[in-house]
Amino acid sequence: MVIIDNKKETTHLLEVLAQIQQALEQSDSFALHQLSDQLLHTASIQQHTDILTIAVVTYSLHKLVTKKERIPQREWALFIKKFNGELRKSSEALQEQDAEEFARHLDHAKELIETSIGKKMAGYVQEILKKASINKATKVYEHGISLSRTAHLLGLSQWDLLEYVGQRESRDSPYVATIDEKKRAAMALAFFS
């Protein structure tokens, strides 16, 4: 739990928090998806778990918005009001450099997803939050952070991540191949001779 020490990044985070509120009010699933990725550069460098929480929560909202017809309209409107209220308080705390309050309101916002919506769609919400964590973890891993470190940051196990990482790495990265594959294969064979 640390407040970002870079003014430019703090301004960016405040903008993103405002945009998340707006996108949620407009039920703009696409914008929420985009916003959930926007924080990953900062998250990969500074590795604040709070920023990863925002990314996970925003990705979960993107998924929930597409299923909002399953939630009673009044309940959904109340959820948005409470959720955005917590994000506003969190933004105020960030502006005042109050790390504890910033994290506390973020946690409240996340809890609202589990409690306000979770009552009717408990299993679905839990699944969404888990998948959101995995989605963000695979992206942090793509940024160059090791798998074990990534799993730790997102509170996951490597068992959760490996299958997804394997499926996402379908395109060849020019940086993955290092030594000649014939040499590596020969090294493996020679070891067992």
Next chain:
Amino acid sequence: MKLLIFDSGPLINLSMNGLLGILEKLKTHFKGKMVITPPVRAEVCERPSRIPQFELGALSINALIEKKVIELPESIGINAKQLEVQTRNAMDCANHSFRADNHWITLVSDAEMSCIALAQLAKKEGHEPLLVIDERTARLLCEAPENIERLMASKLHRPVIMEKRCSTEFRNLSCIRSSELVYAAYKKGLISLTDQKTLEALIYATKYKGAAISWEEINILKKLG
């Protein structure tokens, strides 16, 4: 002595693919040991044993430890304290090697670095270690740390600066992935399947469970079969 040092990824990979049995068979093909570190053991056995979805995998790996197919560093005379100190040094180096926006990027955690630390200690003791690492970052640290710098810069869209000492610290360590491990098992006749496509199926299986291997490398490996 030859030492095959496993990171968590390849063990999870083999477990998820139902291929853990090849380790017992491979063990009879070399005079040496298969070793894991305590942080890796925690990741492959202790933690998943509390997650119903992965409990069977954890039990299967633990059975290999109980049978001494896979052993702990004490079995080669390296104690927990030595390994802990070396791991801390390796982590300190790796996590103070890349900078962006004036921030050191915490790249790795103790599980993969304990494998690298064990390989370093084993080498000093005159052993012949070979690391089995599926994930990209730890392997790149050993083989081409400059590729981490390039990868991160391309993903973060900003300059990433690598400290010079990182380019040499882990360089002299050899790595294979679970893909080359199943290739070796196939070449040694340890796979019971006889279909012509067996080798490619094995390699694809390891890729889709997290081995960082390119399609070009897969094609080379397939041709070698």
